[in-house]
Amino acid sequence: MSEGSEEYSAVQKFYDNIWLLLGIGIVLPTVLFTVWGLYEVYTLPYLPIVK
Amino acid sequence: MAIHEPQGNWWQPLSKDEKIWFILALVWMLVSFLYMPIQHFIGVQNPPSESYRVSAEDFEALIEAQEEKYTVGEENGFPVVRPNPDEPVYLKASMWEWTPVLELEKDKTYKIHLSSVDLVHGFSIQPINLNLMVIPGIDYVVNLKPTSSGDFRILCNEFCGLGHHTMVGKINVI
Amino acid sequence: MSFEKRTCEISGLEIEKNSESMIKLNMATAIIFFAIGGAAGLLVLLTRWPAIHLLPVEWYYRWLTAHGLLALLVWIIFFEVALVHFGSVTLLKSRLAVPILSKITYGLMLGGTLLVVVMVLGGQADVLFTSYVPLQAHPLYYLGIILFAVGSLIAFIHFFINAVVAKKEGEYKRTLPMVSFGIMAASIIGIMSIAHGAAIYIPTFLWSLGIIETIDPSAYRLVWWGLGHTSQQINVCMMVACWYGIAAFLFKAKPASEKLCRSAFVLYILFINVASEHHLLVDPVFSTWHKIVNTSYVMHLAVLASMIHAFAVPASIEMGLRKQGYNNGLFEWLKKAPWGNPAFSATFISIVLFGFLGGTTGVIFGTEQFSIIRHNTWAITGHFHGTVVAGTTIAFMGMAYFLIPVFFKRDLIMPGVAKLQPFVYGTGITILSITMMAAGTFGVPRRHWDYNFSDAPFGYQFDSTVDIFMGLVGIGGLIAVVGGAMFVFVTLGSIFKGNKRA
Ligand code: HEM
Ligand SMILES: [Cu+2]
Ligand SMILES: [Cu+2]
Numbered sequence: 001m002s003e004g005s006e007e008y009s010a011v012q013k014f015y016d017n018i019w020l021l022l023g024i025g026i027v028l029p030t031v032l033f034t035v036w037g038l039y040e041v042y043t044l045p046y047l048p049i050v051k
Numbered sequence: 052m053a054i055h056e057p058q059g060n061w062w063q064p065l066s067k068d069e070k071i072w073f074i075l076a077l078v079w080m081l082v083s084f085l086y087m088p089i090q091h092f093i094g095v096q097n098p099p100s101e102s103y104r105v106s107a108e109d110f111e112a113l114i115e116a117q118e119e120k121y122t123v124g125e126e127n128g129f130p131v132v133r134p135n136p137d138e139p140v141y142l143k144a145s146m147w148e149w150t151p152v153l154e155l156e157k158d159k160t161y162k163i164h165l166s167s168v169d170l171v172h173g174f175s176i177q178p179i180n181l182n183l184m185v186i187p188g189i190d191y192v193v194n195l196k197p198t199s200s201g202d203f204r205i206l207c208n209e210f211c212g213l214g215h216h217t218m219v220g221k222i223n224v225i
Numbered sequence: 226m227s228f229e230k231r232t233c234e235i236s237g238l239e240i241e242k243n244s245e246s247m248i249k250l251n252m253a254t255a256i257i258f259f260a261i262g263g264a265a266g267l268l269v270l271l272t273r274w275p276a277i278h279l280l281p282v283e284w285y286y287r288w289l290t291a292h293g294l295l296a297l298l299v300w301i302i303f304f305e306v307a308l309v310h311f312g313s314v315t316l317l318k319s320r321l322a323v324p325i326l327s328k329i330t331y332g333l334m335l336g337g338t339l340l341v342v343v344m345v346l347g348g349q350a351d352v353l354f355t356s357y358v359p360l361q362a363h364p365l366y367y368l369g370i371i372l373f374a375v376g377s378l379i380a381f382i383h384f385f386i387n388a389v390v391a392k393k394e395g396e397y398k399r400t401l402p403m404v405s406f407g408i409m410a411a412s413i414i415g416i417m418s419i420a421h422g423a424a425i426y427i428p429t430f431l432w433s434l435g436i437i438e439t440i441d442p443s444a445y446r447l448v449w450w451g452l453g454h455t456s457q458q459i460n461v462c463m464m465v466a467c468w469y470g471i472a473a474f475l476f477k478a479k480p481a482s483e484k485l486c487r488s489a490f491v492l493y494i495l496f497i498n499v500a501s502e503h504h505l506l507v508d509p510v511f512s513t514w515h516k517i518v519n520t521s522y523v524m525h526l527a528v529l530a531s532m533i534h535a536f537a538v539p540a541s542i543e544m545g546l547r548k549q550g551y552n553n554g555l556f557e558w559l560k561k562a563p564w565g566n567p568a569f570s571a572t573f574i575s576i577v578l579f580g581f582l583g584g585t586t587g588v589i590f591g592t593e594q595f596s597i598i599r600h601n602t603w604a605i606t607g608h609f610h611g612t613v614v615a616g617t618t619i620a621f622m623g624m625a626y627f628l629i630p631v632f633f634k635r636d637l638i639m640p641g642v643a644k645l646q647p648f649v650y651g652t653g654i655t656i657l658s659i660t661m662m663a664a665g666t667f668g669v670p671r672r673h674w675d676y677n678f679s680d681a682p683f684g685y686q687f688d689s690t691v692d693i694f695m696g697l698v699g700i701g702g703l704i705a706v707v708g709g710a711m712f713v714f715v716t717l718g719s720i721f722k723g724n725k726r727a
Contacts, residue, residue: 007060008060008062008399009060009062011062012060012061012062012400015400015406015487015488015491016399016400016401018385018388018401018409019385021409021410021413021491021494022385022413022416024494024495025410025413025414025417025494025495025498026413026416026417026420028495028496029417029451029455029495029496029498029499029501030417030420032499032518032519033447033451033498033499033501033502033519034421034447034448034451036515037447037505037511037515038444038447038448040510040511040512040515041441041443041444041447041510042441042444044102044103044104044189044510045103045104046103046104046105047103047104047105047109047164047190048103049109049113053402053403053404053469053470053472053473053478053479053480053541054316054402054403054404054470054473054474055402056397056398056399056400056401056402057400057402057403057483061400061483061484062483062484063482063483063484065482065484065485066481066482068540069481069482069485069536072532072533072536073485073533076529076532076533076536077529079532080525080526080528080529080532081525083525083528083588084525086592087517087520087592087593087594088517090592090593090594091513091517091593091594094594096594096597096598097593097594097597098506098507098516098593098596098597100512100513102509102510126683127682127683128682129682148682169359170357170359170360171357171359171360171442171446173600173601173670175601175602175668175670177668177685177687178667178668178687178688180598180599180602180666180667180668181597181598182507182596182597182598182599182600182601182602183507183509183597183600184446184507184508184509184600186442186443186446186508186509186510187359187442188441188442189442189443189509189510190509191509204683204685206668206670206678206685207670208600208601208602208670208671208672208673209357209601209672210286210352210353210357210360210672211360212351212360213282213283213286213351215672215673215674216282216673216674216675216676216678216680216681217675217678217680217681217682218681219678219681219682219683219684219685220683221683
């Protein structure tokens with residue numbers, strides 16, 4: 001088969017796009033783990049103290 | 052070969068044994084994936100999820116107030132406190148002590164507030180081997196219901212300096 | 226493109242000059258630090274062995290810090306930098322895009338390592354390798370870590386530069402070979418990991434200088450594990466790439482299905498990093514949903530990926546051996562496999578031990594319910610000696626046996642010792658790992674100088690079976706130290722004294 005005459009599936013194109021993988025690979029865990037976690041750290045309420 | 056570029060379109064259907072394996076793996080994954088959340092809602096052995104910020108000064112004050120009110124004795128230089136099960140109980144981690152010694156009643160549920168006034172420590176009750184992190188500036192609220200009486204120890208299992216190995220506290224269940 | 230290269234007669238690989246010298250340098254450096262890290266492991270081991278209790282308390286923590294850093298960080302990452310060069314230059318039949326970057330990487334990593342070692346053994350950083358704030362080390366300790374991290378960050382970015390150059394110059398058309406793809410996945414995870422490292426170590430460095438007032442301890446733990454756990458995923462990914470590589474080199478094996486195996490690496494890229502959460506399962510502050518989504522939900526997609534690799538690699542080895550004619554019955558291929566070749570036996574042992582020892586226990590301890598009865602006990606130390614030692618380290622040993630003749634053009638010395646080495650090391654680590662987990666089940670803490678608590682206000686005695694496990698950890702550890710020393714002698718001996726090939 002000659003170059004270009006072949007159809008590639010979208011997934012194959014996605015897997016071959018190392019820059020896209022790099023981008024998603026950084027953004028996804030950073031949002032899901034780090035940003036969400038830091039949000040919880042900095043919004044934790046103060047202990048209600050009953051005097 | 053895994054060291055050469057595959058040619059052309061490699062997005063091809065799986066062979067039969069690959070399919071079988073994939074489905075087995077998927078099923079196993081779904082089981083273990085559902086296990087933890089399901090256990091979280093129906094099980095009893097879950098890390099608590101209630102916590103607050105608290106300053107070291109405020110926490111020390113709560114510890115002192117509790118000691119004034121509920122101290123019933125002394126053991127190896129530590130006050131022994133028998134708290135009221137209807138009130139919050141405070142337990143302080145510091146280098147390298149757990150204060151006070153708590154005297155708890157069997158089958159009563161206590162709300163224990165854990166905090167550290169200096170470094171990160173590790174709260175580890177033995178011999179039941181229950182482990183939680185204690186973070187300075189954070190109050191971790193643990194619902195604890197002793198189901199057997201006797202002496203328990205609290206070890207520290209997060210490195211907290213050179214005296215780390217001497218940091219052992221005590222809980223008496225009566 | 227024309228550039229200076231030679232064709233290796235063992236592997237048929239085309240080896241480009243600039244990358245060759247960097248691969249050799251990084252590999253040799255890795256092995257030297259493996260030796261020092263192993264010696265530190267021995268000292269720690271002999272201290273925790275109650276019959277010996279070797280080191281005084283402060284030196285126990287110092288050597289433990291050194292062992293964690295040298296073995297986990299320095300040995301592993303120097304070796305990975307060699308693999309980054311191998312995957313993005315040698316396998317793509319290309320050239321090193323920016324040779325000066327590789328030199329900067331090496332300089333920063335070596336300089337950082339030396340600074341860290343001097344600080345730790347000089348008693349200026351009694352903080353263990355996690356350095357949870359507000360424990361504080363000397364500023365130069367943090368600086369050393371930052372230098373090391375920046376160096377390795379440059380190496381992981383260099384992978385992408387090399388790949389772009391190789392594609393532009395027509396060395397590959399659209400798809401990276403599977404092994405390079407795995408190393409690419411590891412590099413993505415590496416960049417993600419070290420970004421977290423920068424986000425936490427730079428503020429901590431400024432805090433140690435007094436420029437920043439405080440660092441929130443919970444935020445530190447969150448972001449630190451974004452570095453610490455994520456870097457374990459670099460190791461998993463690199464290890465799997467080595468499995469595919471050895472299978473291909475020794476058996477001309479094809480990955481069972483490009484689609485399946487690549488999907489498994491993509492699952493790693495997308496989902497494995499959030500598993501950092503399993504270090505925080507018994508922490509306050511983080512909500513149940515943060516814990517459930519990050520560990521239970523997303524992590525298991527990565528577990529699925531590991532299951533796929535665990536099928537695909539042995540399957541491709543089987544296919545390769547069957548093609549060589551070992552086709553009788555179900556298992557002739559396995560019996561006839563080249564068990565005398567340490568590159569093969571190490572790879573095989575790594576696959577089996579990672580699967581049964583490290584992987585399964587990781588999935589189990591990574592649930593809230595198990596974390597609460599295992600966290601910070603010795604069971605955890607047992608678990609990760611099953612992953613990063615039995616899995617990654619042994620896979621890298623196999624790769625070293627293969628790569629040393631290729632790159633140094635020397636034969637392995639002491640082939641009889643080399644043949645036995647993976648078995649000795651694997652046996653030792655297996656005993657060490659299982660018995661550490663057994664002791665942890667009884668609550669024996671990790672990172673603890675005296676599990677008899679003789680100086681504590683309240684004494685505590687563990688169940689008496691614990692003493693047996695503590696002794697067995699010692700014995701397993703000693704066997705592992707012997708196996709580790711065999712590896713160091715064979716590899717360093719071959720690098721410097723092996724028979725030269727033409
Ligand atoms: C010669 C083989 C080895 C032996 C005998 C050994 C032994 C030990 C021992 C006894 C501990 C102490 C645990 C404690 O006191 O809590 C330990 C911790 C550790 N080891 Fe190893 N080890 C070996 C190889 C390795 C390798 C190759 C790696 C990494 C690739 C590694 C990574 C670690 C880490 C990260 C820790 C934890 C340090 C900490 O808790 O701060 N070990 N090892
Ligand atoms: Cu402590
Ligand atoms: Cu401690």
